[in-house]
Amino acid sequence: MEVISFDRVSLWRRTQEEFSYDIKQTIFSIASGKYRVPAKKLIIDNVNLIINAGEKIGIIGGNGAGKSTLLKLVSGILEPTVGKVRVRGNIAPLIELGAGFDENISVRDNIIMYGVLLGFSRREMQERIPMILDFAELNDYELVPVKGLSSGMVARLGFAIATDVQPDILILDEVLSVGDQSFKNKCQHRIDKFLNGETTVLVVSHDLGFIRSSCDKVIWLNRGRIEFIGSGPETVDRYLDTVAV
């Protein structure tokens, strides 16, 4: 069963080459006749792609190849300019850990808020609190404001919340393990569970060793185009050949 499909998808975005966007300058440039429509750039170029349920997909490519943008299209944060993206099932983005926290409210309130942002109800999150605190090893900190935690603890909390659920599609963007060594092992264990389970996983990483060994299929992106799709070792080797000095 296909869970993600890209049908001739292209995306144009504003380049953000202006240093600032403000009223003063806009009025000024219109008045002096220098106003021009902001330039747009092709970020994703005619991508066709089908991902089936349970597949573990790796995405590789140089900086600015469009890897993260592709993931944003999958999660619906960006809409394609041309073509169609179809996604079936609920998506859990393993977001940059801690991006959604408000450090002025308690760990408990943050768990609920973070969960609601990810698409759960408050009641459901209340039931999950003990499990999440347990995994993050933060049982003593339930009522402490997040600013009172160390950065490692915050990262642990973020990981624990985002992975507490078994999503249909899991998106990993360069965040694989956090915290001290013992917690890293715990994270690795949980990620392995996703990788060996039913969940469809999309990973963006520069860790080619990890991609080669854990992904069924690897997509190599180059300047917004799919350069090659194939098995882990094959794609990674081809990619390495082109970047070899």
Next chain:
Amino acid sequence: MAMSIKTNSRLSATQRYWELVSVLAGREIKVRYRGSFLGVYWSLFNPLTMTGLYAVIFGAAFKKYYHDSLWEYILAAFTGLAVIHFYNGSTAQALTSIVGNASLLNKIKLPVSVFPVSIIIANTFQLLVGMFPLLVIVTFLLSPNLSSFVNILAIPLPLTALLLISMGIGFLISSLYVFFRDLPFFYELVQFVLMLSSPIFYPAEIVDPIIRPFLELNPLYPVIESLRQIILSGALPDIFLITRALLSGGIILAIGWICFNWLRPKFMDLL
């Protein structure tokens, strides 16, 4: 991890929207007041101080327009300030609400409008707990008879209009701020113009009759008029004034919502 987790109840779009708004508005209130319930009453500090200030400075000069009663001038100024204070606070906070959550919007798919909406809802809660009881008490004290209950029941109507106006302006400026980052500078000026052009601390009679019709272009003007009529006049609520206030609110909300939706597809390129 138990397999039962798979059954995570998928929320409908409306449910999700409501969950998001209540959790974000709840955070807003918590951060502001740190859980202490009395904290909300601090929101009365500013309008009450301003009222005192106006009374001291302008009271002597303006009371002749209020049946020579300083008390009447004070109450008129206070009701006007209650409106403008809510408007200023909620829209200024809504202004930065989308840009301020840019990093979140880049990580998770969210309906963007939850950010300005939750700010307005948090401020409405503050209004209901802090200002509203005070307005009810004033209404009752001015005409302590049965008919004042009708007036008390009517107070929420102009306040609803105020809410709609703030929501509409909140949508408008929060989306414009994505494209024009110097907007707060200009919006301060707009706020000052609105403040000065809604007859809060001066009687409308002192304005040149040629200019006066322009004051009515101010969307807050009918709200203040209606609220004063309900609370201070002692007469039954004027349906015409209420309707005009609500109409003003409806129009502003529609304009704000249309602009917001027109600009929304372009947000993500600049966040």
